Amino acid sequence: MKLAYWPGCVSRGFTPELHGSTALAADALGIELVTLDRANCTGAGVIAEHNQELADTLNARTFALAQETGLSMMNICSTCQGAQSECQERLDADASYRAHINETLSGEGLAYSKDADGFTNKNFLWVLVEDYGLDKLAEKVKRPLEGLRVGPFYGCYVLRPKTRLGYDEHPDRDLYLEQVIEVLGGTVVDYDGARRCCGFPVITMNKETSLRQAGTHVGDAIDAGADCLVTPCPLCHLNLDMQQPEAAKVVGRDLGLAVLHLPQLVGLALGFDPKQLGMPKHIASTIAVEDRVAALA
Amino acid sequence: MSAYTLKVRRYQPESEEDDKRGAYWEKFDVELDPTLSVLDGLLQAKNDADGTLAVRCSCRAAICGSCGVKINGQSTLACKTQLGEAAEEAARKARTGDGDAEITVEPMGNMPVIKDLVTDMESTHWKKFRRVTPWLLPAGPPPEREYIVPAESMVDVTQSVACIQCGACVSSCLSMEADPEFVGPAALAKAYRFVGDPRDGQTTERLFDLANDPHGMYDCTHCFSCIDACPKDVAPMNQIMRLRRLAGDDHGIRDVNNGHSHEMAFVKNIRKKGTLDESLLFQESYAPGVKGKLLPRVSAIRGLLDSIPTAIRGIRTGKMRSIPKLIPGVHHKLPGDAQDHVKHIYERAEESKIQLNLYIIGEGGEEDASAEATEPESVEEESATA
Known part of the structure; x- marks a missing residue:
């Protein structure tokens, strides 16, 4: 399996452990990634808020770069997925609009094609379940995560709106994290926050609202007995992990729950060492998870 | 006709029975055609099983907006959700692999509950x-x-x-x-x-x-x-x-609230760098431009000061231990001439600013819809x- 790879900005910025662990996990799974190093930020919905055409053209450029490789595209960020799917929906809706956008891209010799042969853009989570396959993933598991209690945290941008995010064709996309956790040998923890918002988009606008969301979900997961959370979104990770000590102050309780990136959880089951997967870089201590995994090996 | 179980979140503050004065769940078995609505199911339960079951409704045709509830956790109208679909969705979410799952019905969220499924909209x-x-x-x-x-x-x-x-x-x-x-x-x-x-x-x-x-x-x-x-x-x-x-x-x-300054900081950031310079974005969201830095607002100073502990933690674990992450503006540009092409996109799109309205043209509107x-x-x- 070979895919054009858009790593996003945050995975190489404040969550460098995500980019690193993706490379390790993909390699071990036999997924070859061709990094789109000329591609630009998706705008995370913020550029679309300012100017839709600007966001649509920026993302059309990334799609066109991917299409040049003849491969489908993978991202590792729920927010990238949502922002790109939003733009793709508009690009695909209107031929004259698409022509206008492609004219802008023509200077670079690029063009986005709506009907490019089987072209898709999917988050690593969707790739794992739909294209790689859970059976094949199960075969690769070297260290089943037995007894590890994992709370899924999706991130809004891979959940909603359903009409835009391909739920007609793949209705179970809001259950994939549970499926992956189970295939890796872990135990799914049901708690209220799994499909709620981490609050990150308003962290600079209303810090209290933002951190109350993050703190509430982390607290609910702890109350439900989780050893850790797992998320396919680095922006959720920023609020749930990096801001966790601040979120604890807002909700007025002790927190301290490890938050893993999806490729890290996969990597643990594939037998990688927590250090290789960058887990010591996290703010919320991952030591309890590391000890549990060490006991399995 | 098919059989369905509605698991309803009830609340009867005026009940004379002690165990009913707090919120509780109650199951009702109904038998109706799968194409009939969850509201039809609730009304059958009210008619046949318990006349005290409270639900607000009027038109039964998704026009009056009276019967808002949560069905299987999703806020929606009871009259617009078919029983068959709701049962399938309940089974899917329960991941039990069978179609016998109970349809949960709860009052709307973010509002006080008056009685059963009736909330205080006022x-x-x-x-x-x-x-x-x-x-x-x-x-x-x-x-x-x-x-x-x-x-x-x-x-x-x-x-x-x-x-x-x-x-x-x-x-x-x-x-x-x-x-x-x-x-x-x-x-x-x-x-x-x-x-x-x-x-x-x-x-x-x-x-x-x-x-x-x-x-x-x-x-x-x-x-x-x-x-x-x-x-x-x-x-x-x-x-x-x-x-x-x-x-x-x-x-x-x-x-x-730094709303517009955050938006503009983001927009300018990508024009200049192609990918996000997070520390620059953060700093510019609070204190935009030269003016923002020379005459920062109290809220900006507080916002930036508040973020210092987070930054220190990031440096300590190694997450932020690099010059570009610590000094706003040092972040690299896209390779080769890629940044120039991004700038060209900005020039053109900021000029024309087309906004497609998919509500009007439709998602599959295609070819003839004109931008x-x-x-x-x-x-x-x-x-x-x-």
Whole structure:
């Protein structure tokens, strides 16, 4: 399996452990990634808020770069997925609009094609379940995560709106994290926050609202007995992990729950060492998870 | 006919039975055609099993907006959800692999419950609704006959006009769960209905008010819940994004919530660097440009100071231990001539600013729908001069 790879900005910025662990996990799974190093930020919905055409053209450029490789595209960020799917929906809706956008891209010799042969853009989570396959993933598991209690945290941008995010064709996309956790040998923890918002988009606008969301979900997961959370979104990770000590102050309780990136959880089951997967870089201590995994090996 | 089990969240504060005065679950078995609605199921339960079961309803045709509830956790209208579909969805979410799952029905969220499925819309939904002055405030004396406006100038408010005030979006709002004072999706969508109306004379005032309210347009976390909840396709979140675009970009409102400065910091950041310079984005969101740095607002200084402990933790674990992450502006550009091409995209798109309106042209509208026909600049000019 070979895919054009858009790593996003945050995975190489404040969550460098995500980019690193993706490379390790993909390699071990036999997924070859061709990094789109000329591609630009998706705008995370913020550029679309300012100017839709600007966001649509920026993302059309990334799609066109991917299409040049003849491969489908993978991202590792729920927010990238949502922002790109939003733009793709508009690009695909209107031929004259698409022509206008492609004219802008023509200077670079690029063009986005709506009907490019089987072209898709999917988050690593969707790739794992739909294209790689859970059976094949199960075969690769070297260290089943037995007894590890994992709370899924999706991130809004891979959940909603359903009409835009391909739920007609793949209705179970809001259950994939549970499926992956189970295939890796872990135990799914049901708690209220799994499909709620981490609050990150308003962290600079209303810090209290933002951190109350993050703190509430982390607290609910702890109350439900989780050893850790797992998320396919680095922006959720920023609020749930990096801001966790601040979120604890807002909700007025002790927190301290490890938050893993999806490729890290996969990597643990594939037998990688927590250090290789960058887990010591996290703010919320991952030591309890590391000890549990060490006991399995 | 098929058999269904409705698992209903009940609350009977006036009950004489002790165990019924707090909220509790009760199951009702009903038998109906799968194409009939969950509301039909609730009414059968009320008729046949327990006459005290309270549910608000009227038209039974998704027009009156009375029967907002949560079905399998999703805020929606009971009359618009078929029993067969609801049972399938319940089974899917339960991951049991069979079709026997119970359909859960709960009162709407973010509102006090009066009895069973009946919520107090007055203290939340309607109070927030009145907060945005939901009526036309025309400039100058009314015309002798009706107001004449070009048809295309009303295109962008059509979607918000479709609202039936059912409260499903309020029920689903994840920001409001964290901040009950948030003005919320229904009221803000209604605000756009008047902000976008060329006849209204208070456009800037409305925008200024909602941009500077800490619980206003910049308190929306962009979670899309209201979009999925709305039974009439109003997409309240999209209307909130329209409010933000109009406030900051078209009316030049510099809000105290750093909303517009965050947006512009992001936009400029990508123009310059192609990928996100997170520390620059953070700093510019609080203290934009030279002026923001020379004369920072108190809230900006507080915001930046508050973030120091987080940064120190990031440096300690190694997450942020690199020069570009610590010094705003050092972040690299895209390789080769890629950054120049990104700049070219900016130049062109900032010039034409086309906004496709998928509510009007449809997602599969395709080939004949013309981008130019839905270009809203004309609308905005109208509203600015109205």
